[in-house]
Amino acid sequence: MTPEPNDPTRAGSPLPSEERVLMSQTEIETLCTKAARGAGMSWGNAEEAGFAVGWLHARSIDGASALLAHLERTEGAAWRDVCPVIETGHWHPSGAEPLCPVALGVTLCDFRALPEAALTGGGLTLGPVSRPLILVPFLAEVARLSGPLTVSWDGGAMEVTADSVLGNDIAGLVVTTLVLSAGVAASPAEGKPEPRKCDRAVLARLNDLAMKTTIPPSEKSCADAGAASSDND
Amino acid sequence: MVNANPKRETNGRRAPSVVMRLARMGSAHPTRLSFLRVMLRRMLAGDWRFDRPVWNIDDKGVGRAVYRAVGPDRTYSLVAFAHDLPDDMRSDRVIATAWDATFALFDGTPTTADLDRLQANVPLQEAGRISPRELSLSRANRSVRLWAHVIENLAAGRQPDPAEIGAVGYLMRTTAVYGSGKFGAADRREIAARPELAAPFQAEMLSVWLTRQFTVDIVEHLARVRGGAGAARLAPETKGLLGVGNSTGLGMAPFLVRHPILMNNWMAAREEALARVRTLDTATPDAVRGLNAAFTKACDNAACWHSQHPIQIAKLADLRADLDRIGERLTAFPGGEAQPWDALWRWGEDNLSLEGQETLFALLIEPHGPLVDDLAAGMSADETFRLDGAMRVGALRAILRDRYDWALAIDFADPAQQARFWYVSEDKLEPRLGERATDAMAEREQPLCTGRLAKELDDALQSWPEDETVAAFLLRHPEHRFMVRRAQIAASHPYAEVRDNLIAEDMLPIDLMRCKLAFFGASHFDPRSDKWVRICLFQGAPYPLDLKEGVAHDT
Incomplete structure (x- = not known):
């Protein structure tokens, strides 16, 4: 490892040279929060993006790559173009741009107890939404409060409960329309998953976005950040 | 219910408007709950x-x-x-x-x-x-x-x-x-x-x-x-x-602001400890001995507490003068009052500086381990908090009026009220304070300006009907999500927010730092600037x- 303690281009500790890096949940949450903010999300939504990737990370699912792919594609997109338009039974984007999974996720959580998010009849159609994997932690939050859910799409389906996800093929979806309906209680997966390593290249690109939340320091702020006297005493 | 005493909550604890002020937090002393x-x-x-x-x-x-x-x-x-x-x-x-x-x-x-x-x-x-x-x-x-x-x-x-x-x-x-x-x-x-x-x-x-x-x-x-x-x-x-x-x-200063539930739990434990001691209707000889022993230690500590910083020099002068007053008061303790500890505390509120009051706080709970030590178990926090979108706009505005009245009263058009901004430096990724009037890129400000965020949220809510949902509001105004969540936390966690403007010209970051360091158990707080301190741990x-x-x- 080549330490470069003064490397100005990093948002956390420098990444080890290994291609796969073991990250703590706190680290991945913090990095993704900053990256989402750096890509233009509000602070509140950026925190939710960090929560979502951290939730997946704790279950050994790679949410960082999916979030990065979404952020790189939509960086700077206007909220109105990626937030859901709520209509009975169908939440959809306002135009051609697919929904942001964080915007859709937080809105689902916010409306979870309100009639707009009712799952009666044929369920609630959502989308098209970008990187549906990032939506899963928010669905788990809804499930925690309202009971298990089934989410289905063209060619697949999965059960979501408060603590677990069964069926992992949602990870590969890029842009999809989903149908959400009340589900059945599934038995959670056995045991605790192994900590997941993250791709160095993905972390580096998230870091590039995260750096957009920082400011080159002024001489004054740099000078008066320390003690007014010497430390060598 | 109308609370007859604005300084006390109905559960006997001191009110957040008394406790959560920077000047008092910046006078905190370590206690047995540190x-x-x-x-x-x-x-x-x-x-x-x-x-x-x-x-x-x-x-x-x-x-x-x-x-x-x-x-x-x-x-x-x-x-x-x-x-x-x-x-x-x-x-x-x-x-x-x-x-x-x-x-x-x-x-x-x-x-x-x-x-x-x-x-x-x-x-x-x-x-x-x-x-x-x-x-x-x-x-x-x-x-x-x-x-x-x-x-x-x-x-x-x-x-x-x-x-x-x-x-x-x-x-x-x-x-x-x-x-x-x-x-x-x-x-x-x-x-x-x-x-x-x-x-x-x-x-x-x-x-x-x-x-x-x-x-x-x-x-x-x-x-x-x-x-x-x-x-x-x-x-x-x-x-x-x-x-x-x-x-x-400065790296330490934002912590208390970034962890509102945790800060509430720390503060609530302290306040509950004080409330329990104040309700005692006797002062046993053991407890009085313990109080006097703690007082002697506090005097020894003050005698060897040195600082060259003008702010701390003044505070140390307050502390030493107050310790003299406390010593004199203790010669008549306990008197004939029904609740002797409460009487001592109320005397302190009327006669001591903030430094003296906070040291008296530590002294009062010191001899009461069996009564208060269990509170340490409640000082950690599960910080997961899911925002309640079904809340109505009217209820959210009521929270702002109740918990953020101090912020709604600030005129942020006055440059002095938002003279500074918190940011993270690109070179070392450490929190810094910028000057809004002269430093570039203030749009990258960190959301530590809680008072202004509360005020902006309240302004945005004014045109919304009272019975509209917070969920609908946030679908239109994602920029307020951060503050809505904080406000909802503050509703159920009364000590979650520092009730001072953290971007004002005259804000002292060392006040936040001293509060946190006192919770650690630090003594000999010695500022080296308004943003840098030295302290000592484990002496004795x-x-x-x-x-x-x-x-x-x-x-």
Whole structure:
């Protein structure tokens, strides 16, 4: 490892040279929060993006790559173009741009107890939404409060409960329309998953976005950040 | 219900409008609920033992050592690396790249392979990488003056001059002590269920306590190298005067703002402790003796508390004058009042400065361990909080009026009220304060300007019908999500918010730092600027390797 303690281009500790890096949940949450903010999300939504990737990370699912792919594609997109338009039974984007999974996720959580998010009849159609994997932690939050859910799409389906996800093929979806309906209680997966390593290249690109939340320091702020006297005493 | 006394909550605790002010938080003193006291109570109860299985330090003071705390169920080991640091590289700031000593707290007993792995990373600190087997990462620098004085005297077979020791108070000063998932370390949520780590910052406090042992061991080692068989060891009374220093800057200040639920729980525990003591209708002879003993200690502490900073010099003058008043008042304690502790407290509110009141606070709860120590268990927090979108706009505005009245009253059009902004520096990723009028890129401000965010939220809500949902509001205004969540937290956590403008021209970051450091158990708060402080930890506490196995010690 080549330490470069003064490397100005990093948002956390420098990444080890290994291609796969073991990250703590706190680290991945913090990095993704900053990256989402750096890509233009509000602070509140950026925190939710960090929560979502951290939730997946704790279950050994790679949410960082999916979030990065979404952020790189939509960086700077206007909220109105990626937030859901709520209509009975169908939440959809306002135009051609697919929904942001964080915007859709937080809105689902916010409306979870309100009639707009009712799952009666044929369920609630959502989308098209970008990187549906990032939506899963928010669905788990809804499930925690309202009971298990089934989410289905063209060619697949999965059960979501408060603590677990069964069926992992949602990870590969890029842009999809989903149908959400009340589900059945599934038995959670056995045991605790192994900590997941993250791709160095993905972390580096998230870091590039995260750096957009920082400011080159002024001489004054740099000078008066320390003690007014010497430390060598 | 109308609360007849705006200074007290209906549960007898002091009101947040009294407690959550920067000036008072910046006058906080350590108490028996401080985290290092909580840690020591457990470690000194008799069922933990301590040893030093590795001591590979050469004649230059370079090498590695391991200190173990062996408990009933688990063992923790401080792994220490000692370095030979040129004087010109010695800096306490985050910009430093090398230190006199570096440390990690290991979960268990490390193997040689673990030590080798740590040796390749821990000395690099932020530039290294640790693993889920580690619970903290830290470093320390020597107090150059005292270090040389102590070694020189011990080598010559003499004890160091107590006046020299008193003037500094420690052999080494830690700077950052990183925990909770930083740099690859174990996540807090992975270890929070262990009883010995359940209270806040217990791993960090254990690490610093074991570090204190290392600091005396290494000066005795170096004195022996220099003085041979004639070298003295530190006398117990001299050792007792030594704590561990700590130097900290703005990096610590945002913590309390970023963790509103945690801050609420810390503050609520303190306030509940005071409320319990105030309701007692007797002062037993034991408790009075305990109070007087604590008062004597507080006077000793104030006598050897030095600072050159004008703000702290004035505060120390207040404290010393107040201690005189308290001493006089205690000669008539307890009097004939129905609730003697409450009477003493109310006397303090009427007669003492904030410094004096906060020291009286610590004195009042000190003799009441059995009554208040259980509160430490409630000082950690599950910080997950899901925003309630079904709340109506009217209810949210009521929260703002109730919990953020102080913020709604601020005129943010006045440049002095938002003269500064918090940001993260690109070069070292540390929190800094910018000047809004002159510094560029204020749009990258961190959301620590809670008062202004509350005011902006209230302004945005004004045009919304009272019975509309918060969910609908946030679908239109995602920029307010951060503050809506905070406000909802504050509704159920009365001490969650500092009730002062954190971007005002006259805001003092050291007030936030002192509050947090007092919760750690720090004494001798010594500002070196309005953004930088030195403190001392564990002065007067026992040393782990001096404890007799299986024997409980007083704390």
